[in-house]
Amino acid sequence: MIMKKKCALYASKLVKDGMVVGLGGGSTISYLIDYVKDKDIKVVSPSSKTVLLAQKMGLTVLNTQYVDHVDIAFDGCDEVDSHLNALKSGGGIHTQEKIIASMAGEYIVLVDESKFHETLAFKVPVVVEVLPKAYSIVKKKIEKLNGNIELRTASNKDGFLMSDEGNILLDVYFDGVQDIRLLNQTLLMMPGVVDTSLFVDILTGMILVNDKGVFKKER
Ligand code: 5RP
Numbered sequence: 774m775i776m777k778k779k780c781a782l783y784a785s786k787l788v789k790d791g792m793v794v795g796l797g798g799g800s801t802i803s804y805l806i807d808y809v810k811d812k813d814i815k816v817v818s819p820s821s822k823t824v825l826l827a828q829k830m831g832l833t834v835l836n837t838q839y840v841d842h843v844d845i846a847f848d849g850c851d852e853v854d855s856h857l858n859a860l861k862s863g864g865g866i867h868t869q870e871k872i873i874a875s876m877a878g879e880y881i882v883l884v885d886e887s888k889f890h891e892t893l894a895f896k897v898p899v900v901v902e903v904l905p906k907a908y909s910i911v912k913k914k915i916e917k918l919n920g921n922i923e924l925r926t927a928s929n930k931d932g933f934l935m936s937d938e939g940n941i942l943l944d945v946y947f948d949g950v951q952d953i954r955l956l957n958q959t960l961l962m963m964p965g966v967v968d969t970s971l972f973v974d975i976l977t978g979m980i981l982v983n984d985k986g987v988f989k990k991e992r
Pocket of ligand 1: 800
């Protein structure tokens, strides 16, 4: 069995009938959906792909807008560290992911060993979701912090990659981050920044798979 499937199978055993379950995005979560599809659960998700897949599998998906409690939520990520801080970059749905995490009794990331670092390595960018009107000023402020911004191109009229909420997503590469809390706070304090893809003090646990087995770490 491939490693991500093992990780998803382990996670599925934490899902009990009657629960409201958060399911994020990515391939490991897709495997998890397959393992929980026959349970008596309701689902919320920040990912439109996950919503479609869960519905196709016969699961009831709730509108996050009308939910204020999730029993357990699972997500993927691109980097996670030994202090359970995480960095996401691919999906650009981190703001919705954090909303679901904030209402979840447990918020657990599913990773293979390649994503684990003693401290976050910042090999992937911090994604910053920005209100369009704040784009130029936020860009200027981030450049002052020595953040190297790469704009993902998209085929919309302005050529920007936009979030589901119609905001601009900036991929920001930082070199040698000393204090992730300070970096996150500094970014969040900029007017017009909606949220960042740095998850500091948010995860309650991680399930990590490597060639020796599957391991759960809790805060
Ligand atoms: C994107 C994410 C995804 O959840 C993550 O990349 C999914 O990983 P995988 O497909 O390996 O499960 O955080 O920013």
